[in-house]
Amino acid sequence: MIQVICRKETYIYNTYHMTKAFYPSAEVVSRREEKASNYVMVTADGETLAAVSEKDIFGEIKAEKPEKDIAGDPGVEKPEKRMLDKALYRQLKARTGRDLAWGILMGVRPTKLAIKKLAEGFSKADFVPWFMKNYLVSREKAELAWQIAVKEKTLFDKLDTKEGYSLYVGIPFCPTVCSYCSFSSGELSAWKDRIDEYLDALCRELRFIAGVSAGKRLNTVYIGGGTPTTLKSGQLDRLLSCIDAHFSREHLLEYTVEAGRPDSITKEKLAVIRNHGITRISINPQTMQQKTLDRIGRKHTVEEVEKAFFTAREMGFANINMDLIMGLPGETKKDVADTLKRIEALSPDNLTVHSLAIKRVARMNSREETGGCADIEQMINAGAKAAGRMGMSPYYLYRQKNIAGNFENVGYAKAGKAGIYNILIMEEVQTIVACGAGSVSKRVYPDGLIKRSENVKDVSQYIERIGEMIERKRVLI
């Protein structure tokens, strides 16, 4: 077991996650010791792996000569803390012989820093070395963050962030629960007799949102979950008709339905989605290796993915996203190359390449269970190259805790096909009103302040307490 001992509470988050990133298979615990002799100490079985002293911090300050504005950077309280992270990074790097592609950036979204610097007038030539020097990020990742920030800014300039808003509708049911799932989604079989009641509550919440949002501009709608296509075609039609009846499309830029699991997609359901004018769908294989799909409990075949994709294309869907996960248990570089070849043959319009993130709530919850992630970097690079061959470029990026190899998730899209909602949920520049069990609404104020309101996760509770969920929204909106 590895112990991280910090002199201040505020040091714990970054130092814990950095240690975890350098030692992904180890159990890491952290604690505060006010009178500790070092700022941070990392030990394992009585052996010191790293110890950051005052002298180390002064050494970093001297080497960098920090800029005055460092304290204003998101996630960085004062130069001392960032210098401490840098000193610890260098010691753990020396100890393990490894580098982390995103350097000392732990909880901070890389594109947020890039967008901030873009607004301050930085050029790419200013930003890349600045990012590398201050946060020890690799050149490749610094360039990726910049490229995405430039793309996102172009989109933000077109969006109405004052009067505009987005709508999220959650359907928390799936055909089976994947072993890596950390969403609050339940198996459809457990809820099939209560879906109509769920839709009653959902439509009540939607009608309320439409009423209080009159005069605002609805920019994007995202129906996610879970798997919305677990609904029967009649139920799907009822939900989409409710949205049609109460929300104006005058300012709508994008309307997505996450079809997600191919074992839930039928021609009839796709026809319903098409008839309601949905512009974007997602058909998510995660991998095109049957042995992995069986292993992670997805209970569908590779052929079902291909069939669902071809059917959607034949029916005229012109913006289809596919999600892949790199670092799935037992997968090799060869498996990933084969998956990418099959995806390229389909040629979707968006490809989202995730690195496996393991959360405590998932059934698969240890790095050992995943078989490690030694080749994760080559896998995500292969994903980026395949996206490039399909004519796509990166448009959004986010990172999660306990993500394989401490890497990132990147969305790629062909020209004009970027998923706007995906960017909005990450960059928090527009209010997103969310309905359904387990959904979280975020109200973004003009000064950047964000207030949240959560719906209960449990489906029964959501149905029974729908009045209270609406009341919470009334307070938020």
Ligand code: SF4
């Ligand atoms: S399809 Fe997605 S939401 Fe459903 S169980 Fe799998 S990971 Fe979870």
